[in-house]
Structures are given as structure tokens and as C-alpha cells.
Amino acid sequence: MNQSWRWGLALGLVSLAATLTGCLGSSTAVSTGVVSPLPGGTSKLDELGQDKALQASLIYARSLDKAGNVDGAIEQYEKVVRLNPNNLEASRRLAVLYDDRNDFSKAEAQYRKVA
Numbered sequence: 001m002n003q004s005w006r007w008g009l010a011l012g013l014v015s016l017a018a019t020l021t022g023c024l025g026s027s028t029a030v031s032t033g034v035v036s037p038l039p040g041g042t043s044k045l046d047e048l049g050q051d052k053a054l055q056a057s058l059i060y061a062r063s064l065d066k067a068g069n070v071d072g073a074i075e076q077y078e079k080v081v082r083l084n085p086n087n088l089e090a091s092r093r094l095a096v097l098y099d100d101r102n103d104f105s106k107a108e109a110q111y112r113k114v115a
Contacts, residue, residue, distance in 0.1 A: 024048065054083040072099055088114055 061076030074097050080090035095110035 050083055054080055054087070058087070059068070061090065061093070064098075065093060070101070075098060085113075 057076050057079045061073050061080060064076060065073035074094065077090040077094045077097070080087050081094065084090075091110045091113040095107050095114060098104075098107035098110060
């Protein structure tokens, strides 16, 4: 029972992430003119969408990591780091997971970020 609940949560988070990234893209904000762009060409809606996608990926990465799905966890933690290179939690977990896989060059790069 507990395992099926986790998978349901994980699938729900994936759906949420897919919905957020599909619905809150920059073209929607710019083309509708509802949200004015911020300096640097981003809009408040872009930042909101990116933040929600980051949070969904981080939650999903944690659940995959906890379930022992190393490949999936690495993929999601890497996505978090792409969205926010300064996310220490994702970098720390990536360092450990890379280290466990004997991918020492990638592990070292992540350990340096955290140090």
C-alpha cells in the first residue's frame, strides 16, 4: 500500500512538472502581453514557471532517490542544477550519486560546488 502511494505521488509530480513547463512558457507571457518583461528578457511568469518546475523536479528527484531509482534521480537532480546552478541540495546528492557510480570527475565537480 505504501509503495503504491509513493508511485502515485511521483506520477502526480511528473504530471505537474509537465503541465507547468508546457503552460508557463515564455512565449505565452510575451505574446499575450499580460506580464511585462523584466530586465534581461524574462518575465515574472517565466520566473514563476521556472521556480515551479525546479520545485517539482526537486521533489520528484528526492522521491526517486529514496526509492533507489538512481538513473531517474540523477536525471532530475541534473535538471534542478540546470535550472539553478546554485542549488546545493541537488549538487550534494549528485556528487554522492556520481561517486557511487565511480564517475569521479563529475562527482568532484559537484563536491567543489558544495564546498
